[in-house]
Amino acid sequence: MKTMDILCSAWRKQQKLNEINGILTKHRREVQKYQDQIVEVRQKIHQSHKIVAEKELQEAELMKSLATIEKSRNRTKKLMDEGQVFDFFTAQSQVKAYEEKMALLEEQALLLMEEQDAEHTRIALLADQLAFVTKRYGEESALLVEKETELEPVFEKFENGLLQQMTSMPPEFEKHFQRNRSTHRMLVAELNGKNCGSCGLALPAMAISEVVRLSRPYFCLSCKAIVVAP
Ligand SMILES: [Zn+2]
Secondary structure, X not given: OOHHHHHHHHHHHHHHHHHHHHHHHHHHHXXXXXXXXXXHHHHHHHHHHHHHHHHHHXXXXXXXXXXXXXXXXXXXXXXHHOOOOOOHHHHHHHHHHHHHXXXXXXXXXXXXXXXXXXXXXXXXXXXXXXXXXXXXXXXXXXXXXXXXXHHHHHHHHHHHHHHHHHHOOOHHHHHHHHHHOOOOOXXXXXXXXXXXXXXXXXXOHHHHHHHHHOOOOEEOOOXXXXXXXX
């Protein structure tokens, strides 16, 4: 096999390998995306539960204050009923003040309960979302494993074929190939008229004649591709 045939064939194999890696990388990202979403939704649920707990605590404290004020009001009212107050009008306005305060606290308690309800609704929605994302994550993970199992032997076949071909490359090409194989750049380019088929750089006349007449591969100075005769 001629050096350039080996190079072209090796490059084709490398492209296949890059393609397989690309497919798997894309799929792994997809799985990772669902995993990240699961973490995110769980954090949101946790946050909502914390908010509910805080509001419950606030509500409990409010109810305690309400009970205390109610007691004071009842006591004052009882004294009034029993005719035990010195100043009836002051006592009456005090009762009114107590009742106003109670109405305010009741309003605040109601608001807190509404806020808790809203948070519970949010938690239910998040739970649905979590179930959906978890399901998708499971499906995508299974698909990834399937794809990996399916592509592994193909990958190995190309990899082994490539390694074998690399041993039959002249050492300077092998080194060059090793250095560049992980990049997705065109490594072997055909001569395009008088230019490099990859980057379009005009090649020196000497190089062209070497490529065409002597079938000697040429390293493009610009893109580092190995330029071979078409
Ligand atoms: Zn080039």
